[in-house]
Amino acid sequence: xxxxxxxxRVLRNAPPHDLLAAARTALGRHYSATDIELLVADYGMxxxxxxxxxxxxxxxxxxxxxxxxxxxxxxxxYIPDVVGSEVxxxxxxxxxxxxxxxxxxxxxxxxxxxxxxxxxxxEISEILGHEIVVAERDTDVYLRxxxxxxxxxxxxxxxxxxxxxxxxxxxxxLGAQLEPAYAIHGDNFDWSTxxxxxxxxxxxxxxxxxxxxxxxxxxxxxxxxxRRAGLDLQDQAYMADQALYGQYRGRFHVSVLxxxxxxxxxxxxxxxxxxPRMWRLRDGTxxxxxxxxxxxxxxxxxxxxxxxxxxxxxxxxxxxxxxxVYDVSSPAGERYGDKALTRALTSTRLLPPxxxxxxxxxxxxxxxxxxxxxxxxxxxxxDWHGRPDPGPGEDDDAPGTATAAEPADR
Numbered sequence: 001x002x003x004x005x006x007x008x009r010v011l012r013n014a015p016p017h018d019l020l021a022a023a024r025t026a027l028g029r030h031y032s033a034t035d036i037e038l039l040v041a042d043y044g045m046x047x048x049x050x051x052x053x054x055x056x057x058x059x060x061x062x063x064x065x066x067x068x069x070x071x072x073x074x075x076x077x078y079i080p081d082v083v084g085s086e087v088x089x090x091x092x093x094x095x096x097x098x099x100x101x102x103x104x105x106x107x108x109x110x111x112x113x114x115x116x117x118x119x120x121x122x123e124i125s126e127i128l129g130h131e132i133v134v135a136e137r138d139t140d141v142y143l144r145x146x147x148x149x150x151x152x153x154x155x156x157x158x159x160x161x162x163x164x165x166x167x168x169x170x171x172x173x174l175g176a177q178l179e180p181a182y183a184i185h186g187d188n189f190d191w192s193t194x195x196x197x198x199x200x201x202x203x204x205x206x207x208x209x210x211x212x213x214x215x216x217x218x219x220x221x222x223x224x225x226x227r228r229a230g231l232d233l234q235d236q237a238y239m240a241d242q243a244l245y246g247q248y249r250g251r252f253h254v255s256v257l258x259x260x261x262x263x264x265x266x267x268x269x270x271x272x273x274x275x276p277r278m279w280r281l282r283d284g285t286x287x288x289x290x291x292x293x294x295x296x297x298x299x300x301x302x303x304x305x306x307x308x309x310x311x312x313x314x315x316x317x318x319x320x321x322x323x324x325v326y327d328v329s330s331p332a333g334e335r336y337g338d339k340a341l342t343r344a345l346t347s348t349r350l351l352p353p354x355x356x357x358x359x360x361x362x363x364x365x366x367x368x369x370x371x372x373x374x375x376x377x378x379x380x381x382x383d384w385h386g387r388p389d390p391g392p393g394e395d396d397d398a399p400g401t402a403t404a405a406e407p408a409d410r
Contacts, residue, residue, distance in 0.1 A: 091103050149182050222243035283315070
């Protein structure tokens with residue numbers, strides 16, 4: 001058995017709460033690594049926090065500066081150049097399908113840091129990330145480590161609803177963030193992928209605190225239930241609308257933007273049921289996308305919804321925001337609005353989608369003159385690459401490969 005496989009097997013079989021100890025033992029034994037630390041990103045994606053008992057070298061650090069921040073931001077291994085040193089410190093991104101979890105730090109003899117070894121260790125850090133995600137079903141160790149401050153109960157409920165904060169596939173990359181991270185109420189996002197489709201849901205529940213969190217939780221789970229039953233977009237909206245109306249009889253409602261992307265063609269079906277909005281950056285030009293507005297979910301009984309058609313092209317960037325973004329006012333009372341969002345979308349065009357929400361939320365804090373938002377704010381950024389045509393000799397009908405397929409159900 002080679003050493004990579006040996007470490008992988010140890011991580012797969014480690015107790016959920018003890019992954020770091022298992023990694024330390026396995027990496028020490030098979031790679032002679034020392035001083036192994038795991039840092040995980042906090043809910044606000046601002047700081048990196050050590051997992052496990054603090055040591056003399058374990059402390060909270062910035063997620064944007066320093067060696068750990070560099071590896072976390074670039075999603076590439078980073079080894080500070082210490083001329084003449086016999087020991088090198090490796091900073092390895094811990095990532096799951098584009099979702100940034102944290103950074104694994106370890107020390108190796110400089111002569112051992114070949115490209116092959118660094119590549120193996122980077123893959124091991126990704127395996128560790130997958131194991132952390134699975135372990136979070138059974139232990140609070142990693143969720144507790146992520147907290148820079150206490151979450152409100154409403155925020156706890158909202159974060160538990162999320163599928164992640166980023167996702168990468170050959171056809172697209174996306175990243176999203178909620179603010180205030182530790183006191184979010186009713187904003188949320190959800191996604192699901194298959195071999196042929198990506199479904200996105202941007203949700204904005206009315207109210208505050210637990211009331212808003214319960215409302216949004218019901219809406220998200222009703223939409224998931226309808227989606228998993230195989231219903232098309234308009235019927236997903238209808239079923240969730242009925243669930244909300246049946247519970248609240250029109251007293252509360254949820255604004256939702258519901259989209260299904262057909263991965264092979266870029267055809268999109270959209271149901272716009274409320275306040276979340278969409279912007280598009282194409283060929284350097286940023287502009288809001290006007291959609292056919294329909295009633296929010298749960299407002300009236302037996303509301304009928306219709307999906308409209310849209311199309312994305314390779315190279316397009318889409319930005320989705322809740323009203324807690326575009327309704328923000330400056331100290332002088334000027335709304336953030338379309339002009340500022342267009343500027344923000346253009347100025348962040350070189351950043352990967354996983355970093356765009358954080359960058360725009362930072363600009364938003366400067367605009368309102370306060371680091372803390374009084375209202376929920378949700379940003380999701382999606383880069384569309386499209387599905388490449390099969391190369392010569394490839395099987396056009398192979399699983400996961402699409403040719404001139406039919407658009408997604410409307």
